[in-house]
Amino acid sequence: MEFPLVWAEVDLSAIAANVRELCRVVKPAARLMVAVKANAYGHGSVEVARTALAHGADWLGVARFEEALELREAGIAAPILIFGYTPARCTRELIRLHLTQSVHCLDAARALSEQAAGSGDRLKVHLKVDTGMGRLGILTDEHRPGLSGVAPADAAVREVMQMAGLPGLHLEGVFTHFASADSADKSYTHGQLALFERFLDRLKKAGLSIEIRHAANSGGIIDMPQTHLDMVRAGISLYGLYPSGEVRQSTITLTPALTWKARIVHLKKVPAGFYVSYGMTHRTAQPTTIATVPVGYGDGYSRLLSNRGIMLVGGRRVPIVGRVCMDLTMIDVGQIPGVAVDEEVVILGRQGAEAVSADEIADLLGTINYEVVTAISARVPRVFT
Known part of the structure; x- marks a missing residue:
């Protein structure tokens, strides 16, 4: 649609700038993987992937096979790691598309091996x-006590050695994921890293050579250079958002890439005591002007923002009044002179000197900025600038 009523602008120059910042912060020997799962956190996977690769990213990470397939069908040839589970019946396609699959247990590795062995080629896998x-x-x-309360010595290592010997598989990498690297208290993350490094050391002593070891997410990239190893995995930071307010933001300058906009489609002057939207949850205290904005929970704008959220009109903050509907939301613009139908509204992002950030919306919702941007639905067109 040439003139959408609601749209998300994705600034690819911001994506490029964030990649350059990540490359600056990451240890020189470490490769940079960028996570473009969930439609690149709502930003548009193909366009973001191309931009990131053009400015220094080495790998792409996705959650599901279908996401990797979309990238390959768009002509993207860079290495892609699928973080999640892929059924063994897809093994031939994984090999054909030169995709790298995560394996999470010996049984899953065996199932992939059975399918790959007859293909005449090997499937690259990374062990989680x-x-x-x-x-x-x-x-x-x-973490795996046996019946006696103590696990057999090096049981996990023996499993990995069995994986490494399976026909049709090439165990290229080993990785882990931190649970709280974005917290000010890094004690748990230090413990996870120590456990991972001990495990890697035992694998090495058992004679297994691992080409790519990776652990760092955005929190680890920013705060813990000792986690960078052979590769890092940048997720939310690629999109210009910090993983939490507890990481050292002075370490890296990130630029938010997404601005969510709409246009006013209706205006009406209403008297004091007038109810707005479902359930009569808002009653005007004085005569005012109500603007209707064509965005709602069907677009990923949470109903929990009813009577709480803020949008921007004319560079000023205006309140949501009444309940957010599936397709429409009402705002009170009575204090802004000259507002007109078709005027631009910023739902998320900056307008003039004011801004509504993903973090602000997340705080209102009791969630995280990841969810705010990822929730923007497919019916909101992405416009790349």
């Missing part, structure tokens, strides 16, 4: 090690 996230990955011996 669970050092305290409790999500995906094999547990080290410290």
Whole structure:
């Protein structure tokens, strides 16, 4: 649509600037993987991936096979790691598309091996090690007590050595994921790193050579250079957002890449005592002007922002009044002279001297900035600038 009523502008020069900043901060020997899962955190996976690769990124990371397929079909040839589970029936496609698959246990590796062995080629895999996230990955011996309460010595290492010997697989990398690297208290992350490094050392002593070791997410990249290893994985920082308010923001200058905009589609002057939207949750205290904005929870603008959220009109902050609807939200513009239908509204981002940040919205919702930008739905067109 040439003239959308609601759209998200993605500044690719900001993506490029963030990649350059990440390259500056990351240890010189470490490669940079950028996470473009979930449609690049709502920013547009193909365009963001191309921009990031053109300005210094080495790898791409996605959550699902379908996301990797989209990138390959767009002609992107860079290495891609799939973080999540992929059914073994997709193995031939993984090999054909030169994708790298994460493996989280010996059984999954065996299933992939059975499919890959007859293909005449090998599937590259990275082993996920669970050092305290409790999500995906094999547990080290410290976290897997046996029936006697103590795990057999080097049981995890033996499993990995079995994986490494499976036909049709090439165990290229080993990685872990930090649970709280973006917290001011780094004690748990230090413990995870120590556990991971001990495990890597045991693998080395067992005779296994690992080409790529990686652990650092955005929090680790910013605050803990000792976690950079052979590769880092930048997620939220690629998009100009800090993983939390507790990381050292002075370490790296990030530029938010996304601005969410709309246009006023209706204006009406209403008297004092007038109810706005479903449930009569807002009643005007005085005569005012209500503007209707064509964005709602169907677009990813949370209903929890009803009577709480802020938008920008004419460079000024204006309140949401009444409940956010599926397709429409009302704002009170009575204090702004000359507001007109078709005037631009900023839902997320900057307008003049004012801004509504993803962090501000996240605070109102009791969530994180990741969710705010990722929630913007597919029916909101992305406009790349």
